Amino acid sequence: MEELPFMLVKEIGGPSGVVAEHEEFLKKHFRLITLKEFMEDKTHFSERITCIFGWGVKLKIDQELLQSLPNLKVIGVAGAGVDHLDLKMISTFGVKVTNTPQEVTSATADLAMTLLLASARDLLAGIQVAVSPDTETYPLNWMSDEVTGSTVGIIGMGGVGYKIAERARAFEMKILYHNRHRRKEEEERAVGATYCEKVEDLLEQSDYVILAVTLTSETANMIGKRAFELMRPTATLINISRGAVVDHNALVEALQNGSIKAAALDVTFPEPLPRNHPLLKMKNVILTPHSGTATHHCRRRMMMKVVDNILAVIHGQPIPNEVFQK
Template sequence: MLHSGVMDSMGELPGVLVEEIGGICGVVEEHLDLIKKHFTVITLKEFMEKKEQLAEKIKSVFIWGAKPKVDCELLQSLPRLKVIASAGAGIDHLDLKMISSFGVKVANTPHAVTSATADMAMLLLLASARNLFEGCLIAASPHTERFHVNWVAEEVTGATLGIIGMGRIGYKIAQRAKAFEMKILYYNRNRRIEEERSVGATYCEKLADLLQQSDFVMLAITFTRETQRLIGKKELLLMKSTATLINVSRGAVVDQDALVEALQKGDIRAAALDVTYPEPLPRDHALLKLKNVIITPHMGSATRTTRRIMIEDMIQSILDALNGLPVSNEVSAI
């Protein structure tokens, strides 16, 4: 349950800065009722037009879809800022050390997105394995007179799934894969014995071992400097020619030029991507022209229930900060 907010000396609710209301990068209008119970909502446009009047009111920033952009200029213009709440699990769009230097805390919503993202991961796996999009085209085509009896796809049940990153989302994916009777391998910075026992997974100390054995390689890893382009030409060549790469983490975890080459040459069977770099891809990008690729618009957390929970978590983190309490889901700058 959300605890009460903090009124200022004039008895007004504290201000929260948002990119916009509605639109491509704005807070969804159906969430405004909940936000306005605790804060005065100020859009970036309003703030830019009335900086002197509004700067003192704003104590928090609400980041939705990586907007508004947080840089030194913005932070310098918000002297009373206490906390930045960012939707989702990824925080690669934020300079944590820079923000911390202003004495501002950062929080995200990692728990809220876990189940929905795991569902999306399995959707991509199943859709790619069973050639779902091609099947839909065949069924709906005006040129289809009969269904080809020998049109087949790949089996999921009993196949080997290699999960790179056994964090919250990776573990949820493993739970779902277990229900599909898949053999589960995982590669992680630390071995997670309790979780691997729960789903019957096997730990791979070396990434190469997982890549060589997996029919489906699932990327559910946090994006850092160390994981940038973790999957490149060498790693793709280690995979089976019949394997599929699935990415629900961040686009930059994969060397996309190398991925295009691997898909064109048949070094791997297919790819299913909910994330790319950049987002969206340029309309003439080679990945968009390949028939053995599924690309979705970073929609892992895009369910009504999950988005509402994300809003609640963000509000809670802000209220914690304004009430001088430990901040829920605070992200350390270290």
């Protein structure tokens, strides 16, 4: 019987490891080696490990690790973003990188709309009214906003951004979008989206601005003081991309001085924020723990696509989702 490929993982189970319920499936295809096992017996494992399963930034992949894995062929990333990896350095070792962009789109778009709706309807404050021991009657003058008929501006119209547009259309929202490359006209018509060549035009017109871009040198801190000055004082910023896309100091200032109304963030920089960070204490901010893909179905799809990608590399077959250095 042919020996299974050896796969390096951070750990199995726990907050940083391979999801425990995925272990059985993975063990059908790989011999799983935890980082602890590897560090305790490098001599035995270093030449046998041919692949790495990477969940986000949980397993640090640096030059020292790669030098200790001479037969490594592929790093399979569970997720779309690879900004945490030094692709140029990895490529010098002849190692391929794969990801799972299609598998994350629906769940992440669902969370974007969850944050939009929760912020618009002031859900956190409403819950407090409902559960407060001081509440004797529900006040008729407690009101929030509805999204029907409002304008959402989506910055980044890739797979996730387009899924957000599909959901926004169902809420009868006016949809604007900005992207490096304009979508085909038939794709725009399908969701009723209008292209803004200049991001400034989108910022000025939107009631809700959703960030769905990848993190690059061009998008880092793209939403800063100037962007907040352009946004409406009644606008809400929603970020489900990467925390570093937003200048957090400028965001705090904009929320404090009323340049924008609110923010709903699934991602921050750093993650998590320091426990004394101002954003943690603001009533007009919703924070979630980078949970865009955190559903049972989504995480399983991601895991299975990682397996497909890695096995394709190992067996010399066409790779479904290879990441190339730009």
